[in-house]
Amino acid sequence: MLKGKLVTLRPVRRSDKQFFLKWCNDPEVIQFDTDYVPLTEMEQEKWWTEPSSSDGSNVHFMMEAVVQDGAKPVGFLGLHYIDHKDRHASAGIIIGEKDYWSRGYGAEAAGLLLRYGFEELNLHRIYAGIWSFNARSLGLCLKMGFREEGRRREAVFKNGVYCDEVMFGLLRSDWEKLNK
Amino acid sequence: MLRGKLVVLRPIQRSDIKYFLKWFNDPEVTQYLSMYLPMTEMAEEKYIEDLANRASTNVSFVIEAIDGEKTVPIGTVGLHQINIKDHHGTFGISIGEKDYWSKGYGTETARLVIKYGFEELNLHRIGSGAISFNERSLRLHLKVGFKEEGRQREAMYRKGLYYDHVMFGILRTEWDKIQGR
Numbered sequence: 001m002l003k004g005k006l007v008t009l010r011p012v013r014r015s016d017k018q019f020f021l022k023w024c025n026d027p028e029v030i031q032f033d034t035d036y037v038p039l040t041e042m043e044q045e046k047w048w049t050e051p052s053s054s055d056g057s058n059v060h061f062m063m064e065a066v067v068q069d070g071a072k073p074v075g076f077l078g079l080h081y082i083d084h085k086d087r088h089a090s091a092g093i094i095i096g097e098k099d100y101w102s103r104g105y106g107a108e109a110a111g112l113l114l115r116y117g118f119e120e121l122n123l124h125r126i127y128a129g130i131w132s133f134n135a136r137s138l139g140l141c142l143k144m145g146f147r148e149e150g151r152r153r154e155a156v157f158k159n160g161v162y163c164d165e166v167m168f169g170l171l172r173s174d175w176e177k178l179n180k
Numbered sequence: 181m182l183r184g185k186l187v188v189l190r191p192i193q194r195s196d197i198k199y200f201l202k203w204f205n206d207p208e209v210t211q212y213l214s215m216y217l218p219m220t221e222m223a224e225e226k227y228i229e230d231l232a233n234r235a236s237t238n239v240s241f242v243i244e245a246i247d248g249e250k251t252v253p254i255g256t257v258g259l260h261q262i263n264i265k266d267h268h269g270t271f272g273i274s275i276g277e278k279d280y281w282s283k284g285y286g287t288e289t290a291r292l293v294i295k296y297g298f299e300e301l302n303l304h305r306i307g308s309g310a311i312s313f314n315e316r317s318l319r320l321h322l323k324v325g326f327k328e329e330g331r332q333r334e335a336m337y338r339k340g341l342y343y344d345h346v347m348f349g350i351l352r353t354e355w356d357k358i359q360g361r
Contacts, residue, residue, distance in 0.1 A: 036265055085216060086337045124342065125334055150330010150347050154305055157266045162304065167347070169333050 002061070002112040006105050008071055009061035009112055012048075016062055019073050020044050023096025031158055032134045033094060057082045059121070063093075063109050065100060074100045077109055079117050079126070087124035089117060093137075102136060110144050115179070118172050125171050131156055132164040141168045145178045182241070182296055184288045188251055189241035192231060196242055199253050200224050203276025211338055212314045213274060237262045239269075239301070243289050245280055254280045257289050259297050259306065267304035269297055273320075282316060290324045298355050305351050311336050312344040321348045325358050 002009040023029050024039040052058055060078040064071035075095035082089040091113060095106055117123045128146065130137045142148075146168035154162035182189040203209050204219040231240060240258035244251035255275035262269040271293065275286055297303045308326055310317040322328070326348035334342035 086335060086342075088335055124337075125332075127332060127335070147333075149332055152307060152329055152347065153327075153349050154351055155266060155268060155307065155349070157304075162266075167330050167332065169335070171334060 002116060004108045004112050006066060006108045007074075007112070008064045008066065009077070009109060010064060012060050012062050012076070014048075016073065016076075017041065017044055019062075019096060020076070023075070023094060026096065026098075028098065029094060029096050032131060032137065034156075056084065059116075061113070063095070063105070065097075065105060072097075074105065075109070077113055079113065079121070079123075082121065082123075087122065089121070089123055089126055091117070091126050091128045093140075106136075106140055107143060110140060114144060114170065114175060118175055123172065125169060126175075127167065127169045129165045129167055131158060132166055133158070138166060144170065145174055146170045147174070182292045184292050186246060186285050186288045187254075187292070188244045188246060189257065189289065189292055190244060192228060192240050192242055192256070194228060196253065197221065197224050197228060199242070199276065200228075200256075203255065203274065206276065206278075208278060209274060209276050212311055212317060214336075236264070239296075241293070243273075243275065243285065245277075245285055252277070254285060255289075257293050259293065259301070259303075262301065262303075267302065269301070269303055269306055271297075271306050271308040273317075286316075286320050287323060290320060294324060294350065294355060298352050303352065305349060308348040308350075310346050310348070311338065312346055313338075318346060324350075325354060326350045327354070 021039060021041060021044060024035060047053060058078060058080050060076060062073055063075040063077055065074045074097040077093035079089040079091055093106060093110060095101055114126060117126050128141055130141060148166060149169045150167045152165040152167060155165040156163050201219060201221060201224055204215060210216065238258065238260050240256060242253050243255045243257055245254045254277040257273040259269035260272055273286060273290060275281055294306060297306050308321060310321065327350065328346060329349045330347045332345040332347065335345040336343050
């Protein structure tokens with residue numbers, strides 16, 4: 001459990017299925033993600049039995065907004081493709097409740113996740129790939145201290161056109177400078 | 181089967197395991213690759229058998245050098261992580277027989293596989309990458325038409341240090357231009 005002022009990051013539960021099915025089947029949300037086929041209940045349940053969810057290569061958190069009478073699940077995030085030898089991982093975040101876009105929830109959640117990656121998992125580097133039309137995520141990466149490292153040209157087909165994948169990277173040493 | 185002047189690219193067979201065990205346990209070869217643990221016979225058998233389940237997302241060939249009447253297996257090449265929606269794949273090559281380094285075998289092989297990816301698999305883009313100290317691979321990529329698209333800083337740990345991962349990409353339109361179309 002990672003606690004901030006606006007959000008809490010907690011482990012995923014089986015009962016979260018309803019949220020994944022809602023968010024991952026919303027075209028406005030999923031246009032920014034790699035997934036593109038409708039997410040079925042059966043497919044969603046399979047996520048947790050796949051080797052990649054228990055072999056140490058993935059960490060998933062549910063993101064809950066702190067609200068007056070408790071906590072409200074608004075999205076999920078995690079570190080993926082964790083490589084314990086080269087000590088790097090890919091960060092990903094999805095806010096499925098669109099009312100919570102552009103209000104600082106993503107930035108606080110990302111900050112907690114990066115701290116967890118560097119200070120608990122002992123990572124050397126965290127990277128992310130963002131579709132070029134996702135202005136909010138591009139802004140978030142720069143705000144968190146990521147540096148643009150390149151562009152995989154026309155690497156993803158969304159909304160009828162090929163878009164670039166903008167590649168970002170953040171080194172532990174740079175992150176420490178920003179957070180110490 | 182893809183045929184060039186110097187090389188023939190053919191499907192992988194079970195009996196290739198003896199070559200893979202030799203090549204992928206040679207530190208001079210694996211220093212450039214993402215694999216790093218000792219490659220066991222059991223793990224290699226599993227990899228070879230598993231290829232059958234990944235036929236639509238992974239195309240692999242054994243590179244055979246043409247030597248007069250006969251051919252000699254010298255390495256592997258392929259297109260991996262083929263994405264059927266975004267129409268892209270990731271290029272990978274490894275010449276395990278070091279006597280065949282720097283003699284044009286890799287260049288001809290790369291051109292055959294890129295042509296196959298664009299003209300047979302109908303890909304829109306082919307991506308690739310190399311560790312920053314692999315000068316031979318960096319030159320090869322540029323020579324066959326890849327463009328450098330970026331550098332993932334300190335992404336690969338080798339011999340006590342972190343090195344950059346250099347990212348490359350080539351688009352179908354760029355390949356067509358090279359072919360004079």
